[in-house]
Amino acid sequence: MKNAPRPTGKNPLFETISRLAVLADCWLFRNPQPLRKGELHLPGLSDPVEVLRDKWDVAHIYARSLGDLFFAQGCVHAQERLFQMDVQRRIVAGRLSEILGEVALPLDRWMRTLTMYRRAQQEADALSGPYAQYLERYVAGVNAIIKTGTLPMEMRLLQYHPYEWCTADILAWAKMMAWDLSVNWDTEIIRAQLIRKLGAEKAALLEPPYLDRWPVVLSRQEVADFQGSAALHKAESARKFTGPRAAAGLGSNNWVLSGERTASASPILANDMHLGMGIPSLWYENHLVAEDYDLSGISFAGIPGLMQGHNPWVAWGFTNGFPDVQDLFIEHLRVENGKTQYEYRGQWLDAQVLTKVIQVKDSNPVPETVVITRHGPVINLLSPDLCGEEPLALCWTGLREDTPLSALFQMNTARSCDEFREALRGWTTPSQNVVYADIKGNIGYTLAGAIPIRAKGDGRLPVPGWSGEYEWTGYIPFDELPHAANPQKGYVTTANNKVVEDDFPYFLGLDVGMGNRCQRIIEMIEKAEKLSVEDIGRMQVDQVSITARTIGAVLGKLATENEEIKPVVSRLAHWDGALLATSPEAAIYQVFIHRLIDRLLKPSLGDLAEYYAGKGPTPVIKASNMLGDHSRKWLLSLIDDPSNPWWTIEQGLTREQHLAAALLETVEYLKATCGPLIEDWQWGKLHRITFSHSLGSVKPLDRLLNRGPFPLGGDVDTIWMGHAMMYQIGGSTFVGPQFRFIGDLNNWNNSRGVIVPGQSGHPASRRYDNGIKPWLAGQYHPMPFDRAEVLKAVDARLLLTP
Numbered sequence: 001m002k003n004a005p006r007p008t009g010k011n012p013l014f015e016t017i018s019r020l021a022v023l024a025d026c027w028l029f030r031n032p033q034p035l036r037k038g039e040l041h042l043p044g045l046s047d048p049v050e051v052l053r054d055k056w057d058v059a060h061i062y063a064r065s066l067g068d069l070f071f072a073q074g075c076v077h078a079q080e081r082l083f084q085m086d087v088q089r090r091i092v093a094g095r096l097s098e099i100l101g102e103v104a105l106p107l108d109r110w111m112r113t114l115t116m117y118r119r120a121q122q123e124a125d126a127l128s129g130p131y132a133q134y135l136e137r138y139v140a141g142v143n144a145i146i147k148t149g150t151l152p153m154e155m156r157l158l159q160y161h162p163y164e165w166c167t168a169d170i171l172a173w174a175k176m177m178a179w180d181l182s183v184n185w186d187t188e189i190i191r192a193q194l195i196r197k198l199g200a201e202k203a204a205l206l207e208p209p210y211l212d213r214w215p216v217v218l219s220r221q222e223v224a225d226f227q228g229s230a231a232l233h234k235a236e237s238a239r240k241f242t243g244p245r246a247a248a249g250l251g252s253n254n255w256v257l258s259g260e261r262t263a264s265a266s267p268i269l270a271n272d273m274h275l276g277m278g279i280p281s282l283w284y285e286n287h288l289v290a291e292d293y294d295l296s297g298i299s300f301a302g303i304p305g306l307m308q309g310h311n312p313w314v315a316w317g318f319t320n321g322f323p324d325v326q327d328l329f330i331e332h333l334r335v336e337n338g339k340t341q342y343e344y345r346g347q348w349l350d351a352q353v354l355t356k357v358i359q360v361k362d363s364n365p366v367p368e369t370v371v372i373t374r375h376g377p378v379i380n381l382l383s384p385d386l387c388g389e390e391p392l393a394l395c396w397t398g399l400r401e402d403t404p405l406s407a408l409f410q411m412n413t414a415r416s417c418d419e420f421r422e423a424l425r426g427w428t429t430p431s432q433n434v435v436y437a438d439i440k441g442n443i444g445y446t447l448a449g450a451i452p453i454r455a456k457g458d459g460r461l462p463v464p465g466w467s468g469e470y471e472w473t474g475y476i477p478f479d480e481l482p483h484a485a486n487p488q489k490g491y492v493t494t495a496n497n498k499v500v501e502d503d504f505p506y507f508l509g510l511d512v513g514m515g516n517r518c519q520r521i522i523e524m525i526e527k528a529e530k531l532s533v534e535d536i537g538r539m540q541v542d543q544v545s546i547t548a549r550t551i552g553a554v555l556g557k558l559a560t561e562n563e564e565i566k567p568v569v570s571r572l573a574h575w576d577g578a579l580l581a582t583s584p585e586a587a588i589y590q591v592f593i594h595r596l597i598d599r600l601l602k603p604s605l606g607d608l609a610e611y612y613a614g615k616g617p618t619p620v621i622k623a624s625n626m627l628g629d630h631s632r633k634w635l636l637s638l639i640d641d642p643s644n645p646w647w648t649i650e651q652g653l654t655r656e657q658h659l660a661a662a663l664l665e666t667v668e669y670l671k672a673t674c675g676p677l678i679e680d681w682q683w684g685k686l687h688r689i690t691f692s693h694s695l696g697s698v699k700p701l702d703r704l705l706n707r708g709p710f711p712l713g714g715d716v717d718t719i720w721m722g723h724a725m726m727y728q729i730g731g732s733t734f735v736g737p738q739f740r741f742i743g744d745l746n747n748w749n750n751s752r753g754v755i756v757p758g759q760s761g762h763p764a765s766r767r768y769d770n771g772i773k774p775w776l777a778g779q780y781h782p783m784p785f786d787r788a789e790v791l792k793a794v795d796a797r798l799l800l801t802p
Contacts, residue, residue: 146162183626254435321431552589599662
């Protein structure tokens with residue numbers, strides 16, 4: 001998901017902004033930036049807090065108590081990112097129209113339909129204990145900055161003042177991020193449409209296998225090592241309740257190496273999480289110190305603590321696990337005596353009906369009604385064309401389970417791999433592949449999160465809600481989730497690939513990513529004798545695609561007499577699959593796979609071809625779907641199999657004829673786009689990233705707020721992952737690693753990081769975009785951890801006082 005929706009189309013508010021924007025550079029940008037040096041008096045602190053910003057603009061916060069620490073983190077976040085934070089909470093609450101007008105109304109209606117903020121408010125009301133107090137202290141810190149009256153440029157431009165912060169705002173944004181990483185309600189409705197269009201037998205040809213050459217996170221032996229025979233027997237005896245095994249058949253990278261694999265003889269952990277790229281970054285780099293709490297890494301602006309990084313004892317990192325934690329239930333609804341009811345097991349039960357009024361700037365208020373059954377909210381509004389008229393209720397762990405921020409606090413303070421794994425017991429959503437290491441030399445992996453057990457079915461398609469046959473009966477027990485401790489091979493790596501083999505006793509899901517990124521990581525690990533932090537840095541920016549290498553080799557053997565494509569075939573025959581921004585071969589490959597998928601699918605699927613290739617059902621909140629990975633798996637299995645019936649299913653052509661025709665279309669496209677010379681067909685001319693601001697679609701604000709475009713190599717299959725929507729070349733929505741992290745457990749001060757585009761959310765600040773150049777160059781900055789090392793790098797000192 002992007003940081004915020006991009007307003008488009010005519011709207012009186014944005015026409016006014018366009019006129020004002022000409023003046024913005026003259027006066028808004030000259031206003032004072034957040035105070036970085038000196039002293040800032042803030043009511044609510046118990047003791048002074050020191051904020052040291054180093055030369056890379058990382059905020060090192062030193063406090064005497066945890067309460068003051070989280071208060072200060074709230075202050076620092078709000079100083080640098082208040083507009084971003086306000087937009088984020090308004091997205092979840094469905095309150096963007098209050099500041100943006102009618103242009104934001106569709107998004108507000110979608111978010112009200114999902115009821116995430118309502119659930120966050122319920123959780124906030126039920127909180128108690130120390131962690132509830134820490135959240136309150138963070139909230140107080142944010143509100144202290146709001147009360148100073150020094151507001152971001154965007155708020156002054158839109159002429160509004162933010163309402164007071166509350167704990168529900170924190171929990172709501174955590175739910176939004178969980179939503180962004182959860183599957184698979186969208187693929188369920190697209191699959192249903194594919195079956196309706198093609199019939200079940202033909203649609204089944206579009207469900208490709210997970211290729212044998214792709215790695216799983218844990219082998220059968222590693223699964224057996226952690227479960228043991230008793231647990232396996234117990235899980236297998238529950239098979240009749242869990243549904244079938246997984247059929248053969250958004251992303252991030254992490255890996256952790258034991259000391260046996262490293263030059264320092266201590267573990268090294270690497271992580272880069274892939275999310276929607278915008279400006280400012282979703283992440284904010286922090287170092288937090290108080291009492292026994294000492295953490296370095298990244299936080300979400302708007303959430304206290306750290307999401308990923310290290311403390312003095314343990315380092316950790318995440319990738320999305322992609323288990324199926326969402327189901328759609330087809331409901332029977334009726335209105336009886338003025339009440340909306342739904343059928344369940346022969347009875348008609350009263351549904352919850354919520355009617356809320358959406359306030360719209362410069363327009364009339366709009367009421368929005370949401371119907372909620374035992375399964376969840378009815379969500380047809382999110383995609384009327386795909387959902388059809390039958391009511392579909394969304395069952396999702398994020399609407400059933402509490403936000404796991406208390407588990408995060410326990411993770412932040414763990415002193416060993418064992419303690420860290422125990423902290424993961426409280427992690428609910430999103431379900432994540434978590435790798436970790438401790439200073440004693442241990443490494444570990446856990447698939448953490450609430451993964452449902454179904455009484456019947458595999459979550460592939462929407463199911464009847466009225467029968468009671470397809471209910472969730474519970475969650476996979478934590479102790480039986482995939483886990484590894486100190487594996488014999490000396491490493492664990494995950495890259496959104498399949499977690500376990502098909503004979504794992506519990507069903508995890510059908511919609512997983514391809515295994516080529518993980519395959520490339522393992523290829524590089526196994527090739528090296530010992531790896532250093534510098535070696536890991538080179539791995540994280542590797543742009544070799546095994547998929548491209550495979551398809552390039554097939555095309556390089558294509559027999560053709562066509563003079564247009566002969567030189568292209570010749571170049572691909574000797575290509576290593578590196579998707580460099582300067583590479584003509586990379587551009588040829590990328591255009592070719594789009595052309596081939598399009599020519600093979602469009603005749604049968606029509607408009608559904610884009611959805612199968614990865615287009616999401618709902619702009620902004622679900623702009624892509626996991627079938628994009630399926631379409632590329634399908635293409636790989638197809639291209640290796642000349643006898644596959646899909647080659648002749650529509651047009652009666654052979655595989656070679658289709659390949660040649662798609663390649664000719666590719667050449668024509670590149671000539672028209674980049675010029676007649678092959679040397680000018682560079683991937684970076686088609687693959688360009690713009691770091692776009694929430695208001696950056698409004699001219700001429702785009703020139704003031706956006707940064708780019710910049711040519712970029714790689715794609716969804718490379719370790720340096722960077723891609724727009726899979727179903728199109730280019731596009732405005734870009735996904736990639738906003739923060740790269742390397743944790744050195746031999747010397748924390750030797751850990752590395754890089755954040756893009758920068759730490760600040762203030763467009764006039766040099767820190768707004770100063771991370772772009774090093775990020776594009778594959779460079780890192782040191783992450784000083786010991787206070788003595790921090791002091792050597794200090795660039796600014798701010799004292800927060802009561």
